[in-house]
Amino acid sequence: MSDNNAYKSGSRLEKLLRAGHFVATGELGPPQSADGEVIREKARLLKGKCDAVNITDNQTAIVRMSSIGSGAICIQEGVEPIVQMTCRDRNRLAMQSDLLAAYALGMRNLLCLTGDHQSFGNHPTAKNVHDLDSLQLIDMMVRMRDQKTFLCGDPIKTVEPRFFIGAAANPFADPFDFRPYRLAKKVAAGADFIQTQLIYNVEKFAEYMRRVREMGLHERAYILAGVGPLKTPGMARYMRDKVPGMEVPDALVERMDAAGRDIPKERKEARNAAWREEGIKIAVELIEQLRQIEGVAGVHIMSIEWEEGVGIIAERAGLLPRPLS
């Protein structure tokens, strides 16, 4: 039984998007420990600052508290989780059993990801799984929800897991021309909402969105644009030069440089504060520009290991109070 037959999942995120609100989601990284208090503290920082919060799944292939376990703690704190699930660590049996548990624990949003390769993380000698890819995971969840069957075809005889199904999109990765088609593939597989990679190059993203609109994809799935604050010029440079699928224009790197230029190195804290301030400013400007692009249904604010940043950005971008209802 679903919570509300009019909705696919009945999650707050789904209801807000369906009602046409411009939504804001945040992100929470679970700890590399069994300390549930860390989740509670981060959840308190994010509560009231966004509509729902992504809980990462062993992000960058580093072992952390599980996204579903952390999501259960978030619900206790009154924060709606968007549980991330990667294809790297589980086969189709483990995925389906985890989906049943996540639903039973009250989770209603799920983001399907391929997962960072284990060579980037702290267990590079691990065996990866990739039994399914992210598209096949979306397809499996749709079958469980809409056809009430497991992937093998066996019926789910009583309660089926009803998730609002999300997928990621990277508008800047190669081959660039194929990216809108890959999004189309995810939407056709059944993705209800999309969260994009961090966007710093609005012009290139607008070009991507023009093609997405031509294909009518913005009318079939809600697209949330990814935004995150740059914290230091070094981070901006690293993202520009080293992270595949990431585009940071030189002008933004220059702005980060300029923000700390007049502050001597010894005044470390003051310089960090100036950089963060500039990073926040840039993020707020990006949100204002992204909102103007037709087909953008909200923003996904990723403030990695700086959860306070989400609230500051949301406030300055005029997105508070949250959650909307």
Next chain:
Amino acid sequence: MIVGEQKPLQEIKELIGDAEKVLVAGCGTCVAVCFAGGEREAEILTSALRLAFRGDGKAKEVEEVTVQRQCEWEYIDPLAEQVAASDVVVSLACGIGVQTLVERFPEAWIVPGLNTTFLGMPQEQGIWVERCQACGNCILGVTAGICPIARCSKQLLNGPCGGSQDGRCEVNPDMECAWQLIYDRLSKMGRLDLMVTFQPAKDWSASRDGGPRKIVRQDLLMLPEEGY
């Protein structure tokens, strides 16, 4: 072909351990073509082991022999005497050759001198690349003849992931992104329709996941009544 790489000399010495009579067995097929375990490599390893043991002050006999293929009974049967006379056989064949020797000569102690690395090909002089994972269910017909199971770091069937940049894989800039190659070739061949076709969850039971595999061809079996 099967591509292998010789183990470090130290590791081979450790595998030989206290054995005094050592037989180095080369294989003249795949591993000879990739310069890892053929006749020449067997000779070189034998010399290296003799030198090393002499340096260690150990009196060991090291002999070598190379057969055309270690993975077929008929080629290894003639080794019976030499194997029986040895305390240990260092096989420079792939893992298949090692196990064929073990099955034929169950009383002998056989150790591998190679790491069997992958199924692949020599791309150019000195460079070998992986091309097949023997998944048992070939999909090259829908991926423009480029295998994402063997060549995509995440074995995606609906790629590319977000880590593809400038034709390279995020895992290592030396690696080509298989899905960029697939996209380019489908594009050139006017078959981009295949790129947007959803590939459902793969049946991995035909792969190693279904347990060790075996092919039985009824049409080729030597039935008793046909044996004479």
